[in-house]
Amino acid sequence: MAQSTLFASSNHLLSPSDVQSNLNSLLVHPPQRPSRSFKVEFPxxxxxxxxxxxxxxxYHIPSTIRPPxxxxxxxxxxxxxxxxxPFPRRNIWKAQPETAFPLAEGCVVFxxxxxVVSLQRAHTAVMTHIIFNACDESGFTVVQIASVKVEVPPAAQKGPKRGIAFLYNLFH
Structure with a gap:
């Protein structure tokens, strides 16, 4: 029986029983551009x-990510x-507690x-968390990030550089 690979989209590789042999063939014949793969159990x-x-x-990310x-x-x-x-069956990631700066609308982070992405506050309301859309240079949301709500005094809100203009200038 011939082994086959089914593609659900350009970045999603379905996982039939023979996927290991397909991954081994990628190691022998690496793709032209660097690629990162993530095994995904649920959407x-x-x-x-x-x-x-x-x-x-x-899930394959076929592009090279530049260092910050x-x-x-x-x-x-x-x-x-x-x-x-707090978000069952939702694709929301969390900011790790060791983050040394407060997350805010317009922050540019790596x-x-x-x-490199710009954080835009999502319109979803949650009691315990603030949800941000992490947007790439074209404004496309690549991931949603939840941060535990923390009251930050106005004097302490100095954080990373902010704004879409900063993000745009970084790439041009």
Whole structure:
């Protein structure tokens, strides 16, 4: 029986039983551009915000992510514990507690898996968290990030550089 790979979209590789042999062939014949892969069990675990693939698959990010410049802070994000998430069945990541600066509308930060993004406050209301859309240079939301609500006095709100103009100028 011939082995086959099914593509659900340009970045989603479905995971049939023979996917390991397909991944091994990628190691022998690497793609032209660097690629990063994520194994995804459920749609709400996929790095793609609009994923609707209902089975186990691999998500590929085919582009190279440039390292941040010195003046852009790195934001560490991670998954919520599935048994204790405030957002069940939603593809929202959390800002890790070791973040040394307050997240705010317009902050420009570097995310390891997505590169440099601008944080825009989402219109979703949640009692315990603030949700941000992390937007790339074209304004496309690449991931949603939840941050625990913390009251920050106005004098302490100095954080990373802000604004879409800063993000645009960074790439041009």
């Amino acid at each position: 709400w675990d996929c790095p793609n915000l609009t994923c609707n693939v209902g089975c186990t698959h691999f 410049t010195l003046n852009i802070p790195v934001l560490i994000i991670g998954r919520f514990d599935p048994s204790d998430t 995310l390891e898996d997505f590169g």
